[in-house]
Amino acid sequence: xxxxxxxxxxxxxxxxxxxxxxxxxxxxxxxxxxxxxxxxxxxxxxxxxxxxxxxxxxxxxxxxxxxxxxxxxxxxxxxxxxxxxxxxxxxxxxxxxxxxxxxxxxxxxxxxxxxxxxxxxxxxxxxxxxxxxxxxxxxxxxxxxxxxxxxxxxxxxxxxxxxxxxxxxxxxxxxxxxxxxxxxxxxxxxxxxxxxxxxxxxxxxxxxxxxxxxxxxxxxxxxxxxxxxxxxxxxxxxxxxxxxxxxxxxxxxxxxxxxxxxxxxxxxxxxxxxxxxxxxxxxxxxxxxxxxxxxxxxxxxxxxxxxxxxxxxxxxxxxxxxxxxxxxxxxxxxxxxxxxxxxxxxxxxxxxxxxxxxxxxxxxxxxxxxxxxxxxxxxxxxxxxxxxxxxxxxxxxxxxxxxxxxxxxxxxxxxxx
Amino acid sequence: xxxxxxxxxxxxxxxxxxxxxxxxxxxxxxxxxxxxxxxxxxxxxxxxxxxxxxxxxxxxxxxxxxxxxxxxxxxxxxxx
Numbered sequence: 001x002x003x004x005x006x007x008x009x010x011x012x013x014x015x016x017x018x019x020x021x022x023x024x025x026x027x028x029x030x031x032x033x034x035x036x037x038x039x040x041x042x043x044x045x046x047x048x049x050x051x052x053x054x055x056x057x058x059x060x061x062x063x064x065x066x067x068x069x070x071x072x073x074x075x076x077x078x079x080x081x082x083x084x085x086x087x088x089x090x091x092x093x094x095x096x097x098x099x100x101x102x103x104x105x106x107x108x109x110x111x112x113x114x115x116x117x118x119x120x121x122x123x124x125x126x127x128x129x130x131x132x133x134x135x136x137x138x139x140x141x142x143x144x145x146x147x148x149x150x151x152x153x154x155x156x157x158x159x160x161x162x163x164x165x166x167x168x169x170x171x172x173x174x175x176x177x178x179x180x181x182x183x184x185x186x187x188x189x190x191x192x193x194x195x196x197x198x199x200x201x202x203x204x205x206x207x208x209x210x211x212x213x214x215x216x217x218x219x220x221x222x223x224x225x226x227x228x229x230x231x232x233x234x235x236x237x238x239x240x241x242x243x244x245x246x247x248x249x250x251x252x253x254x255x256x257x258x259x260x261x262x263x264x265x266x267x268x269x270x271x272x273x274x275x276x277x278x279x280x281x282x283x284x285x286x287x288x289x290x291x292x293x294x295x296x297x298x299x300x301x302x303x304x305x306x307x308x309x310x311x312x313x314x315x316x317x318x319x320x321x322x323x324x325x326x327x328x329x330x331x332x333x334x335x336x337x338x339x340x341x342x343x344x345x346x347x348x349x350x351x352x353x354x355x356x357x358x359x360x361x362x363x364x365x366x367x368x369x370x371x372x373x374x375x376x377x378x379x380x381x382x383x384x385x386x387x388x389x390x391x392x393x394x395x396x397x398x399x400x401x402x403x404x405x406x407x408x409x410x411x412x413x414x415x416x417x
Numbered sequence: 418x419x420x421x422x423x424x425x426x427x428x429x430x431x432x433x434x435x436x437x438x439x440x441x442x443x444x445x446x447x448x449x450x451x452x453x454x455x456x457x458x459x460x461x462x463x464x465x466x467x468x469x470x471x472x473x474x475x476x477x478x479x480x481x482x483x484x485x486x487x488x489x490x491x492x493x494x495x496x497x
Contacts, residue, residue, distance in 0.1 A: 013451075030421060288458050
């Protein structure tokens with residue numbers, strides 16, 4: 001089973017194929033490149049039994065990830081819990097709800113560990129010794145940590161005024177953090193120039209096609225964890241829109257390989273209203289994505305001109321799904337609800353996913369009597385500032401039983417006397 | 418140098434000859450590689466070639482145009 005089934009990089013617009021190289025833009029039409037596979041080579045060989053016999057990490061589906069042989073980076077990553085959300089089901093009035101909980105993804109608590117491990121494994125194959133990214137948060141931490149574990153040099157480019165917590169979340173791993181005087185767009189601009197000049201692997205620039213494929217592992221896991229079936233409905237947060245397209249691709253691949261039956265899965269997208277170019281296009285019934293200036297507390301989703309927006313829109317439309325967006329206040333309320341009902345502290349993007357799902361359940365876009373999976377992609381500990389004012393402050397009392405008795409009585413708590 | 422950008426035009430600018438003005442204003446060679454106009458918006462994939470400082474000034478000029486969104490193609494994929 002070591003033979004790779006990766007065929008080529010293929011332009012999603014004009015279909016031109018390219019050899020497997022660190023490149024991501026079609027030279028003919030500027031379209032984005034995507035990894036394509038010869039699935040026929042796997043027919044009859046890639047079975048449930050084979051997958052189940054492997055260790056519980058994202059690489060148990062390695063044939064469908066674009067690396068040669070074994071991963072050299074992030075070998076432990078993935079295989080996060082799929083939680084049956086019984087308490088949330090009652091609150092939302094739905095019959096079958098699951099949370100795919102990537103807020104506990106190893107090692108940096110976001111689904112970025114999936115994409116980064118594929119990108120860096122591929123970068124090592126290509127012979128890169130330095131990896132890099134432009135980021136405002138989760139990606140920086142994941143690149144820094146996975147590069148450190150793999151013995152790679154890493155550079156992380158951030159806006160110079162980034163929050164201290166996020167700088168620390170990457171800096172602890174010994175990465176070289178470069179703060180750029182300017183806005184995030186300026187950071188991006190510099191990074192593309194650096195990628196060309198220094199010959200580094202930028203996970204979200206020149207090795208992007210490989211990076212993006214890592215997201216499929218989230219979809220594979222959901223299907224295996226549901227008992228080898230696809231959900232009827234799956235809700236994903238959207239920034240660039242990439243995850244939306246890759247979850248859809250993962251389902252189609254499993255159907256093609258005979259691993260699951262086609263359940264007619266509908267894919268739904270979630271955005272914050274302050275940055276909702278994809279959901280707006282879906283709701284307007286168009287496939288044109290109008291760029292916006294992002295303004296939301298859900299910073300990990302704040303991409304005003306989403307690269308995969310068009311493709312995410314198409315997946316949502318073709319699968320029979322829908323997209324929705326919610327206000328920042330609704331994001332915080334949903335974060336609290338998820339934490340209070342299921343004990344899961346998701347980052348702001350998780351609040352977006354749950355909040356949008358609630359809105360779509362209310363409007364009837366998401367049926368109450370069929371299986372729904374919500375994809376939670378990052379951990380709330382990284383975005384504490386979003387909810388710091390929304391949680392109850394501790395009540396301070398003296399170390400006295402009498403004082404506690406008063407407090408308990410006020411709460412209506414009965415004691416054993 | 419040669420830089421590749423996506424230009425997004427809104428309803429107001431989609432009918433304006435902005436790429437023609439760009440080439441008049443700056444000593445750059447423009448090459449439209451892909452384009453789509455509909456529903457009150459336009460998308461153009463454009464190559465801009467010339468001396469580095471001139472290309473940079475040309476990009477700044479485009480950026481400053483109301484209703485035009487400039488996105489270098491190498492960077493349009495960055496997230497997170």
